[in-house]
Amino acid sequence: MITSLRLEPVTPGNVDAALALRVHPYQEKNVAPVVKSLAEAYAYGETAWPRLIFDGDELVGFVMAFLDIPWDPERDPDDRRSGLWRLNIAADRQGKGYGRFAVDAVRQELARRGAARYYVTWEKGEHSPEEFYLRLGFRPTGEVSGGETVGVLEI
Template structure:
């Protein structure tokens, strides 16, 4: 079932709380996408381990959970490389299998970009599995450009944010 968001006003992000954690954990991608994105339970464990540098959020449409997004802020991307600049960006994006292709991913990326801009950032980094089944085209449509770098087995892309008015 493909779904279209009702109105932009109906879309939002919410912190993960004791009241909504089960709904977050219930989100699942399609079986053919499972190798492309970690499950929410792993993301929440990483958010706990990384503390304030992680920003996990539930994606809501009119209060109903439709996906999960997690950003990271000011992390040395390659801590083993002296001089590597801290980066901020999109760590995880998961839209529930029943809700894909409804604009939720674009909304979540826009919200992460806005939060990075709010925190003083001017560039957003994302990593993803390269290949024909991966999300490279999705990120390219949003303006991300591949850097040619790899982070583990994932491609790295960046988006420069426009200056604040």
């Protein structure tokens, strides 16, 4: 079966499907629902990059990047970062490469925008996405943000 994976902006025509997207119940403690992400995207419109993940005509996930934000302005106002803010893959569509596709699509977008590093955070513990990100090449920076491990990938 040939798949046609792509990212699409959230539009009036697909927002209801986006809001209905659900991860596995055990993952709900590790990732915010799409509705929260879209509210954040609205509030942080200049730096949020929300996209829906489609396989053909089927919505399979949601991804949101953050673009060129100051990391810790009090410590270093010139330390600006871009990376993965949110990744939600539908519970019944996991394990099919959609997350890997989304992470790589964000990497490509960041590279297109001139970013040299790609950041992500994750919680440790049961059902953590840590192994997923490590397999994709992210490495812990030694930093912690909001109780989560910060990882980086050189672009």
